Amino acid sequence: MKLRSVDVLGGGPGGLYAARLLKLRHPHSRVRVFEQAEPASTFGFGVGLATRTQQNLEAADPETFAAIVANSWSHEMSMAVGGRQVSLALDNLIAIGRSTLLDVLRSHAADAGVEFSYNSRVAAAELDAELVIAADGVNSGTRDARAEVFGARIDVHKGLYLWAGADVALPRAVFAPVRTEYGTFVAHAYPYASDRSTFLIETDEETWRRAGFDVTTERLPFDASDEDALGYLGDAFAEHLHGHRLIGNRTRWLRFRTVSCERWHDGNVVLLGDAAHTAHYSIGSGTKLAMEGGIALDAAIADASDLEEALAEYERVRRPAVEHLQETAARSMSWWDSFPTRLDLPVEQLLVSYMTRAGKVSVDRFATSAADVVRTALAQYARCDVSEVDDGNRNEWVLRQPLGKSFGSRRVRASEIPGLRPVRVSLSDPWGSAADTLVKEIGADEAASGVLLTTAADTGSVLTMLDVAERIRRETDMLVVAQLDPSATDLAVGALVTERVDLVDLGGAA
Incomplete structure (x- = not known):
């Protein structure tokens, strides 16, 4: 089918990528992205892209993929436990800064002719496009407004994690536990630029409370970082920071939320990425799911005779892979939650x-x-x-x-x-x-x-x-x-x- 107009709610990786793919395939259509914030306000650290994801992105859009690789940082993987660190000589792991990735995707979407509207808080019901893609994240207002229709379910997990960064490129990715007087903290860290690394740290609720981080979390303003936690954890992981410090960007303790929906579309509105489904970060799945979802949506629309057929086919084809990945991610999350018992x-x-x-x-x-x-x-x-x-x-x-x-x-x-x-x-x-x-x-x-x-x-x-x-x-x-x-x-x-x-x-x- 040929689309006349597409509106995308959300300027994250999934929304931007889907917008470009659809504009390339339907060059005479109007494709717009509505983002509630300015591009410069993007926060976050690095995003990892595994081999299979790289292959899928290259097949779907070689030009954008080449730009992603050009701005990425390759690294090996390692685990450090009990004073010993073992590395795996893998040559297919890359990471890219989240803001850099969004810059690349935004630029390529604009080159294709996608239009942008920033500081735009609009609801799906206010838009008159033939297709509305709700790529508005884990806190999706579109999903929440139609929760019964989409059959939305959100499971909040017990463990806590804090997404920070470091002002140094680590020699390689590292999984490292640190035992402290309060309990065990585990870092998932990897370099994504010449002077930056992602440093994600997780712990159990008992350790979090004993360290007093329940108190620092409660008193933290919504747009601030937990400097108390960053300071303490910077000392705890000093061996792996190589004399550098942890840095924050709206960094606070969170509990992972697994989002699942019985339906991903309603009329001309379709959910994409975290709005429809999430999978635990330990398998590096958020960006992967969103961008590969955009690839599947574009293909389903191209092969269908009308929009309802396209969206139904998108779900039929894409859902098994998503649910399989969510099951895998749940097992991975449980393994990491119980990781301290194996030390x-x-x-x-x-x-x-x-x-x-x-x-x-x-x-x-x-x-x-x-x-x-x-x-x-x-x-x-x-x-x-x-x-x-x-x-x-x-x-x-x-x-x-x-x-x-x-x-x-x-x-x-x-x-x-x-x-x-x-x-x-x-x-x-x-x-x-x-x-x-x-x-x-x-x-x-x-x-x-x-x-x-x-x-x-x-x-x-x-x-x-x-x-x-x-x-x-x-x-x-x-x-x-x-x-x-x-x-x-x-x-x-x-x-x-x-x-x-x-x-x-x-x-x-x-």
């Missing part, structure tokens, strides 16, 4: 745990880009020398390692182990109250020699069971055995190597 592990095992946390990457796949890290992690798991690790068939090698003197292999027949308490895991949240109760009950069972966990065969259920297994293993003295279908061998191996379970029953010969 007894060596950093190499932690990196394997990080990479396999959401079931997307197996131990073998991770080894293709980080063979030395995986080899060391396997040696740590098996309590052996690195030279004894078999790289030829990792899964079988992992499964045949003994557990103490009682088990000659990690692969067992559960029926041959006396005293196991059978537990069918059907929880949806391995860190919720129902899981809390289950773990306490299992820990209090003095008659059982261990616990045998089973669940449904789908990947989501298996991953949830393994999360519960890790909790039982860490919070009780129980032997933990997981019974899995052989098709879940990769997940079983990852759980063994990262010490989430003790033994696995995969059926067949042990």
Whole structure:
């Protein structure tokens, strides 16, 4: 179909990118972007773009992508725990300052003929365009005004995070926990310019309150930064700041909000980006989801005969990928929320745990880009020398390692182990109250020699069971055995190597 007019509410990455793509495809249409603030008022620090996102952006708009890359900063990834830092030699990670990204997108949208209106607080109902794109962010007024129609749901999570920056380009991205007198703070930091790095720091509510940050948050003006927190955390992470300081830009403690909607469009109005859905920052998804959503919307409109067909097709095609990413992000968020409980592990095992946390990457796949890290992690798991690790068939090698003197292999027949308490895991949240109760009950069972966990065969259920297994293993003295279908061998191996379970029953010969 051919569009005559498009109005975009919101001048963020998703709105600007969609505006340019639509104007390029419909050059005779009127495309306008309404932004309630001036461009110079943009706040934030760096935005990371993973390999797949880069590929999608390049395919959709090579010219804009080239400008993004030209203004980006490439970096490696690392994790620093217990005085040791391990780096991954990845050559496909880039980051760009949020304001720089918006400048690039705004410039290219203007070059295509998009019109802009700043300091414009307008509602979707006030616009007369053929298509209205509500890219007005996580606090979307458009979504809230039609909450029942869109079926909007917002889940506010327990953990707290603070988005800051540093006036230095770190040598590489780093995940680093710091134990303080109040509790553990964890930094996700990466460089995005020659003199700047993003420094996102998170913690649990108890630590946040003990440090007094509930008080500083309550008294903070809406447009100010929490200088007390920045000063304290700058000292706490001094080793990683290399003598530099943390800087703020409306930096305050926040709780992540997961937005989901049953419908993304109503009439001629369609939600885009954070207005329609959010996914936890630990998989770098906000900008990705918004810009890739713009690509999908542009394609759906091009192939449809009318607007209703286009918007319905946009949802049909795009929703599965978004919901899958939200599920992955939820698991990643839970892993980071519980990260301090794993700090007894060596950093190499932690990196394997990080990479396999959401079931997307197996131990073998991770080894293709980080063979030395995986080899060391396997040696740590098996309590052996690195030279004894078999790289030829990792899964079988992992499964045949003994557990103490009682088990000659990690692969067992559960029926041959006396005293196991059978537990069918059907929880949806391995860190919720129902899981809390289950773990306490299992820990209090003095008659059982261990616990045998089973669940449904789908990947989501298996991953949830393994999360519960890790909790039982860490919070009780129980032997933990997981019974899995052989098709879940990769997940079983990852759980063994990262010490989430003790033994696995995969059926067949042990």
